[in-house]
Amino acid sequence: MSEDNFNLAANYIQNNHKDFNKDQLLNFYKYYKQATVGQLDASLNPKPSFYKFNDRAKWDAWNSLGNMSKEEAMKGYLDQLTELKPEWIDSVDINSKQPSFKAVSRMQSNDELIEDDDKTIEDFLKEGNIEKFKELLSSVDDINELDENGMGLIHWSSDRGNESILELILSQKDVNIDLVDSSNQTALHYASSCGHKNIIKILLMNNANKNLLDEDGNSCIDVAFDDEIKLMLG
Structure with a gap:
C-alpha cells in the first residue's frame, strides 16, 4: 500500500x-x-x-x-x-x-452546511476562518463564556490546534487562560490530549496552570497524548 x-x-x-x-x-x-x-x-x-x-x-x-x-x-x-x-x-x-x-x-463537525450569515464565532473558529473570527471577536461580551457544549473559545482553539486564533483569544482583556469547561478541563487538558505541541507551548508561555484537575481527577499530564507531550508538561 x-x-x-x-x-x-x-x-x-x-x-x-x-x-x-x-x-x-x-x-x-x-x-x-x-x-x-x-x-x-x-x-x-x-x-x-x-x-x-x-x-x-x-x-x-x-x-x-x-x-x-x-x-x-x-x-x-x-x-x-x-x-x-x-x-x-x-x-x-x-x-x-x-x-x-x-x-x-480533529474530525470537524459537518452535520449540515451553514450559510456564513448564520454562523457563530464558534463556527468560524472550528473552520479556522481567522478573518471572520477576528471580525466577530470584537463584539464578544464575555471572552470566558461557555457555549451550549460547555466549552469556551479557548477550549475550542486548543482542541482544533489553531495557534493564530488562540493568540487572538489570549490578547483579549480579562481572558482566563485557566478557564474550565463543564468537566473542569482547561485548555491545557485539550491541547495535551490532542497532542497539539505548539498550542501547549503557547499556553505554557502564558503561565497556564499545569496542576489543575478535571472532574475525574486528571491533570493535563494524565491525559497527555504520548510520552513526548508528558515531557513537555513535566
Missing part, C-alpha cells in the same frame, strides 16, 4: 471534507489515527467523559480497530475514499505539499 497515496487521500479529504457526512468522517478519522499512530493506548488516551459526545465517538471508533496494522488501516482509509469518490485520484495534484492533517485528525 502506497504511503504516498495515503497522504494524497488525506489531503483530498482535508480539502473536501464538506462532501462527507459525519459518519463517513468518523470512519476516516479512525483509519487515519490507526495508520499514523497505531493501536489506541487507553493508558495514554483515556476514554473521554460521557458528556463529551464527539470525543467519545472518536475514541470508540479508533478503539474498535484493535490491533489492526498501520498498513491495513491505510488500505481501509483508501478503500473507503475510493468507494465514496472513485474519481478522487484524478482531481489531486501529486506535486502538492503534504498537509498538516489538523482538520482531518
